[in-house]
Amino acid sequence: MLPRLFLLGLGNPGPRYAHTRHNLGFRVIDAMASSHGIARWSQRQTLVRAEFDIVSTRIVLAKPQTYMNLSGHAAAELRSDFGAEPGELLVAVDDIALPLGQLRLRIRGSDGGHNGLKSVIAELGTSEFPRLRMGVGPVPSDVDPAEFVLSPFPSEEALNADAMVVRAVQCVEAVVRVGFDRAMGVFNAPDAIGDTNGESR
Numbered sequence: 001m002l003p004r005l006f007l008l009g010l011g012n013p014g015p016r017y018a019h020t021r022h023n024l025g026f027r028v029i030d031a032m033a034s035s036h037g038i039a040r041w042s043q044r045q046t047l048v049r050a051e052f053d054i055v056s057t058r059i060v061l062a063k064p065q066t067y068m069n070l071s072g073h074a075a076a077e078l079r080s081d082f083g084a085e086p087g088e089l090l091v092a093v094d095d096i097a098l099p100l101g102q103l104r105l106r107i108r109g110s111d112g113g114h115n116g117l118k119s120v121i122a123e124l125g126t127s128e129f130p131r132l133r134m135g136v137g138p139v140p141s142d143v144d145p146a147e148f149v150l151s152p153f154p155s156e157e158a159l160n161a162d163a164m165v166v167r168a169v170q171c172v173e174a175v176v177r178v179g180f181d182r183a184m185g186v187f188n189a190p191d192a193i194g195d196t197n198g199e200s201r
Helices: 021-035 072-082 115-124 145-149 155-178 180-187
Strands: 004-009 047-054 057-064 089-099 103-106 131-137
Touching: 004 021, 004 072, 004 155, 021 057, 021 089, 021 131, 021 145, 021 155, 047 072, 047 155, 057 072, 072 089, 072 115, 089 103, 089 115, 089 145, 089 155, 103 155, 103 180, 131 155, 155 180
Parallel strands: 004 057, 004 089, 089 131
Antiparallel strands: 047 057, 103 131
16 A cells, blocks of 8 residues: 555635635645646545545545534544544644744644644544644734634735745645655754744654
């Protein structure tokens, strides 16, 4: 059996949320599918998914079709359908604790206050799974964080967000081609700021 990577991009379904900060995970999934010419998706109970291969690794792209706080249902369905192990799962997620444009790849960690990660951890019964965190911060002091992540990027931030999605896809492909350690060395800048929740590799 081929090595496998299950890329679970978190977001909220529906056009209302498509361009919000909270839907960066969906954007990474869509960008990766587009770059590999993937147009056919399978509708499952709690997610849509597509499959293809990169350098003898089976890639399963998945987007939950539940709201963010129930994202773990999609992770559980991947486990049920494929026998996916937590270490084979890579969750792509927005993060207000990182500045806009900053990526942080980790192979384990806390939920960091993110309801999507919290749900995945609860469903899998472990936090021992990789995640690719994408910075959308900082949150202005006079703005509710929940409202902040459910709002779209303003025009002055949109290009930076677009570039981050491109780098996130490159990061995922680096994981497949050269492994987590080397990918972290390239995409986790040594002088990065904003990583305040003390996650470890």
